[in-house]
Amino acid sequence: MSRKMNGCTVTNGYNLENGPCLPSKNGFGCNNDHSASCNCYKRTRYMDIDCQSYTYEDIRETSGFLLQKTKYRPEIGIICGSGLGSLAESLTEKQYIPYKEVPHFPVSTVKGHVGQLVFGMLQGVPIMCMQGRFHYYEGYPICKCAMPVRVMKMIGVNYLIATNAAGGLNESYNVGDIVVIKDHVNFMGFAGVNPLRGPNDERFGPRFPAVSKAYNAELRAAALKIGKEMGIQNSLHEGVYTCLGGPNFETIAELAAMKVLGIDAVGMSTVHEVIVACHSGITVFAFSLITNKCLTTYDDDDVANHEEVMETAKNKEDVLKEFVSRMVQHIQKIGGK
Ligand SMILES: O=P(O)(O)O[C@H]1O[C@H](CO)[C@@H](O)[C@H]1O
Numbered sequence: 001m002s003r004k005m006n007g008c009t010v011t012n013g014y015n016l017e018n019g020p021c022l023p024s025k026n027g028f029g030c031n032n033d034h035s036a037s038c039n040c041y042k043r044t045r046y047m048d049i050d051c052q053s054y055t056y057e058d059i060r061e062t063s064g065f066l067l068q069k070t071k072y073r074p075e076i077g078i079i080c081g082s083g084l085g086s087l088a089e090s091l092t093e094k095q096y097i098p099y100k101e102v103p104h105f106p107v108s109t110v111k112g113h114v115g116q117l118v119f120g121m122l123q124g125v126p127i128m129c130m131q132g133r134f135h136y137y138e139g140y141p142i143c144k145c146a147m148p149v150r151v152m153k154m155i156g157v158n159y160l161i162a163t164n165a166a167g168g169l170n171e172s173y174n175v176g177d178i179v180v181i182k183d184h185v186n187f188m189g190f191a192g193v194n195p196l197r198g199p200n201d202e203r204f205g206p207r208f209p210a211v212s213k214a215y216n217a218e219l220r221a222a223a224l225k226i227g228k229e230m231g232i233q234n235s236l237h238e239g240v241y242t243c244l245g246g247p248n249f250e251t252i253a254e255l256a257a258m259k260v261l262g263i264d265a266v267g268m269s270t271v272h273e274v275i276v277a278c279h280s281g282i283t284v285f286a287f288s289l290i291t292n293k294c295l296t297t298y299d300d301d302d303v304a305n306h307e308e309v310m311e312t313a314k315n316k317e318d319v320l321k322e323f324v325s326r327m328v329q330h331i332q333k334i335g336g337k
């Protein structure tokens with residue numbers, strides 16, 4: 001059945017003359033060029049849900065809302081990992097904005113992720129902090145999990161500190177250690193699950209971004225120096241992180257395979273955020289707290305569990321607050337406001 005929609009002749013949702021055509025959910029229609037910036041291209045049925053990302057205008061609406069709500073103009077953003085929400089509590093003059101009040105924002109569904117933005121000051125520096133992140137296993141498309149990073153960028157953030165809880169696969173790691181991430185293996189990306197999949201709006205960044213230097217070398221070196229100054233150098237490492245889709249923890253065979261690939265820490269987050277940060281020109285520093293040792297033999301009695309993850313995070317909150325606070329001080333020194 002054919003009818004006119006947004007200036008296109010549409011048959012069963014498809015514009016047979018010019019390609020697929022549907023109105024966007026906002027009611028903005030096709031502008032007939034069917035380019036990546038055309039709403040009909042972005043909101044069409046031929047594209048699967050993982051590609052139906054937020055438009056530039058959506059992100060502008062979200063950041064505009066936040067800029068109106070807060071007096072802060074942060075250049076540094078922090079994402080708190082599982083059980084690491086207390087990092088936001090070290091900010092002073094805090095302003096909380098629950099995700100559910102922010103236009104287009106997903107909401108947190110995981111224990112240990114409060115689900116609010118915290119604006120405030122740390123070391124005299126304005127900070128935007130996510131107390132709760134989004135994971136693929138929660139059911140959000142991966143581009144939506146990474147969407148807040150684009151919002152950060154539009155607000156003026158140039159440095160991202162991404163934190164996470166992870167299983168230690170490297171045998172030299174102990175529970176409670178910190179791993180400065182020097183690189184990642186994007187397993188989900190191997191299967192095409194990538195936050196940049198879908199039409200690319202060049203205003204966000206290039207179609208084919210390089211990510212081989214995603215984890216800033218200068219900040220990594222600074223982190224190791226700060227670790228020494230804090231006297232925690234024996235429990236501080238540099239390593240390779242990977243994100244699996246979750247929500248189940250790994251099998252013994254999966255962990256054995258990952259070990260061969262040189263992976264040191266295993267989690268279910270961060271990689272999508274780092275890719276989007278890199279795409280938009282944000283400088284990244286990321287670290288894992290090793291909340292549990294990956295169990296790599298069949299005769300281990302234990303099994304991985306989220307309670308242990310949360311408990312370890314709680315036990316390490318003071319040292320992590322100090323570590324992050326010193327990193328912020330360093331970033332401010334080298335250029336972040
Ligand atoms: O990566 P963050 O959010 O720190 O959380 C990690 O801890 C949870 C599992 O206990 C998973 O969500 C995993 O990704």
Ligand SMILES: Nc1nc2[nH]cnc2c(=O)[nH]1
Binds near residue numbers: 165167244248293304
């Ligand atoms: N995938 C994964 N995520 C984690 N988050 C915290 N610990 C773990 C773990 O052992 N595996």
